Amino acid sequence: MNTHLVRSSEPYPLLIIGAGPAGLAAAHMAARDGFRVALIEAHLLGGLALNYGSVPTQALIRTSRLYAEMRDAQLYGAQAPAPVEVDFARAMSRMRRIRARLCRFNTKDRITADGIDLFFGKARFSSEDTVDVDGTRLRFRKALIATGSRSLLPRIPGLDDAGFLTNETVFDLTTLPKSLLVIGGGPVGCELAQAFCRFGARTIIVHAEPLFLPMEERDAAQLLTQALAHDGIEIHLNTRVVNVQTAGGKKIVEIVNDGNVATIEVDEILTGIGRVPAILGLNLKAAGVAYQPDSGVQVDDFLRTTNPRIFAAGDAGLKHRFIDTAEASALIAVHNALHRGRRRLSSLTIPWCTYTDPEIAHVGMYVREARERGIPVKTFTVPMHDVVRAIVDGEENGFVKIHVREGTDTILGATVVARHAGEMINGLSLAMVAGIGLSTMARVIHAYPTQAQAIKKAAQAYVKTRKSRWYETIFRRWFDR
Numbered sequence: 482m483n484t485h486l487v488r489s490s491e492p493y494p495l496l497i498i499g500a501g502p503a504g505l506a507a508a509h510m511a512a513r514d515g516f517r518v519a520l521i522e523a524h525l526l527g528g529l530a531l532n533y534g535s536v537p538t539q540a541l542i543r544t545s546r547l548y549a550e551m552r553d554a555q556l557y558g559a560q561a562p563a564p565v566e567v568d569f570a571r572a573m574s575r576m577r578r579i580r581a582r583l584c585r586f587n588t589k590d591r592i593t594a595d596g597i598d599l600f601f602g603k604a605r606f607s608s609e610d611t612v613d614v615d616g617t618r619l620r621f622r623k624a625l626i627a628t629g630s631r632s633l634l635p636r637i638p639g640l641d642d643a644g645f646l647t648n649e650t651v652f653d654l655t656t657l658p659k660s661l662l663v664i665g666g667g668p669v670g671c672e673l674a675q676a677f678c679r680f681g682a683r684t685i686i687v688h689a690e691p692l693f694l695p696m697e698e699r700d701a702a703q704l705l706t707q708a709l710a711h712d713g714i715e716i717h718l719n720t721r722v723v724n725v726q727t728a729g730g731k732k733i734v735e736i737v738n739d740g741n742v743a744t745i746e747v748d749e750i751l752t753g754i755g756r757v758p759a760i761l762g763l764n765l766k767a768a769g770v771a772y773q774p775d776s777g778v779q780v781d782d783f784l785r786t787t788n789p790r791i792f793a794a795g796d797a798g799l800k801h802r803f804i805d806t807a808e809a810s811a812l813i814a815v816h817n818a819l820h821r822g823r824r825r826l827s828s829l830t831i832p833w834c835t836y837t838d839p840e841i842a843h844v845g846m847y848v849r850e851a852r853e854r855g856i857p858v859k860t861f862t863v864p865m866h867d868v869v870r871a872i873v874d875g876e877e878n879g880f881v882k883i884h885v886r887e888g889t890d891t892i893l894g895a896t897v898v899a900r901h902a903g904e905m906i907n908g909l910s911l912a913m914v915a916g917i918g919l920s921t922m923a924r925v926i927h928a929y930p931t932q933a934q935a936i937k938k939a940a941q942a943y944v945k946t947r948k949s950r951w952y953e954t955i956f957r958r959w960f961d962r
């Protein structure tokens with residue numbers, strides 16, 4: 482039921498569908514700029530990130546990491562309290578407490594106190610400038626589609642009948658499944674598989690590709706495979722789940738690898754094979770908005786859809802599906818929609834991170850992308866086992882790899898695999914946004930000892946190549962005289 486009466490029959494200067502990171506950022510910005518805003522949410526304020534995404538995932542990862550450290554206590558010269566009993570219910574209730582605490586940042590009262598008209602219900606376009614929400618028709622001058630994404634569900638015979646978990650249901654568990662089969666080795670599958678394994682579930686991961694995280698560089702994905710195997714996860718790469726049955730309260734999963742069929746018996750199945758934009762039911766045709774079911778709402782670089790009144794931001798229309806990107810794209814869309822701005826999505830530098838242990842973070846171009854565009858690349862790599870802080874912390878698994886345009890110190894992209902790669906990548910993003918090259922980074926004094934010194938070492942490696950080139954030129958000139 483809607484909590485607000487429509488205050489005026491005047492069209493809203495901005496109507497936003499979806500109150501996830503994108504919708505909320507857009508609504509607050511537009512309201513601060515003095516515009517009347519309608520914000521429509523079908524389910525929970527805060528969207529995916531807060532309720533079924535990074536917040537609950539990170540909370541579980543934190544507790545599971547602690548159990549892993551207790552397991553490995555001897556490596557740190559410590560004695561683990563024996564036996565280490567996992568209290569899964571307590572970990573889950575900590576996660577829910579954290580989620581509830583963070584929900585307080587986006588309550589109905591806080592949103593409406595900012596002058597935003599909040600409507601609860603499923604929005605559906607009825608024309609090019611109207612939206613219906615539970616029987617209320619709202620008119621708009623500009624609209625923003627920020628409906629996010631939903632889990633892509635695998636079509637596997639027997640899976641629906643056997644039952645399975647997704648990120649929308651896994652956080653409701655109160656008891657740890659004795660065994661868990663994870664379908665999909667993308668970020669969500671790998672993060673949750675590692676967490677559940679560390680809680681003590683027998684965990685199996687089945688991934689159709691030859692390496693986890695297909696987007697990432699091969700050596701990063703290989704290190705992750707080793708780390709997951711070290712944790713005790715049973716890994717099946719190049720493998721497909723082809724059938725699921727139930728027997729005696731167990732799920733019997735049939736897998737195929739290179740023509741060989743095997744069966745695995747588990748208590749639960751979790752799917753994490755990817756996400757698709759949540760645009761079904763919006764009636765985009767009536768609004769004159771073009772879309773594709775898998776890539777979402779079609780937008781140009783200014784985030785305009787094919788209807789000039791309507792914009793889209795976040796997972797609903799972007800290739801990069803991350804929280805900060807959702808917010809940043811929403812701010813671009815609001816600026817362009819309400820202030821006749823010309824800000825471009827392509828101006829954003831977008832870093833991301835998979836929060837496994839070690840974490841895998843990336844920003845900018847991959848080498849393959851640079852090659853595709855004909856850009857000559859030189860790469861500087863520093864293994865974490867050359868970094869004092871990583872050695873002291875017993876966190877040597879990983880590397881920093883920085884790609885520059887050959888012959889220059891301009892950073893094109895970087896991959897960091899390290900315990901705290903998500904923190905380390907931010908320095909590289911900052912450098913890229915500010916146009917700071919490796920020569921300057923080599924001069925920046927880093928606090929000692931920190932793992933981010935790996936970045937400085939890579940920058941120093943670059944400077945050495947410049948110096949040796951300089952000496953080469955001088956010697957050549959000398960001998961040529």
Ligand SMILES: Cc1cc2nc3c(=O)[nH]c(=O)nc-3n(C[C@H](O)[C@H](O)[C@H](O)COP(=O)(O)OP(=O)(O)OC[C@H]3O[C@@H](n4cnc5c(N)ncnc54)[C@H](O)[C@@H]3O)c2cc1C
Nearest residue numbers: 499501502503523528529534535604629795796802803804
């Ligand atoms: C398990 C998991 C972990 C993740 N971890 C990370 C991470 O660590 N870091 C990171 O950057 N990203 C992470 N992500 C991705 C991140 O959550 C999304 O990129 C982000 O939430 C997108 O924000 P959004 O506002 O576009 O959409 P959403 O957060 O999906 O919000 C969209 C909102 O729109 C509402 N809505 C949909 N349709 C309608 C309708 N017709 N009418 C009204 N309302 C509607 C939905 O109910 C929802 O509240 C993770 C995702 C998952 C699944």
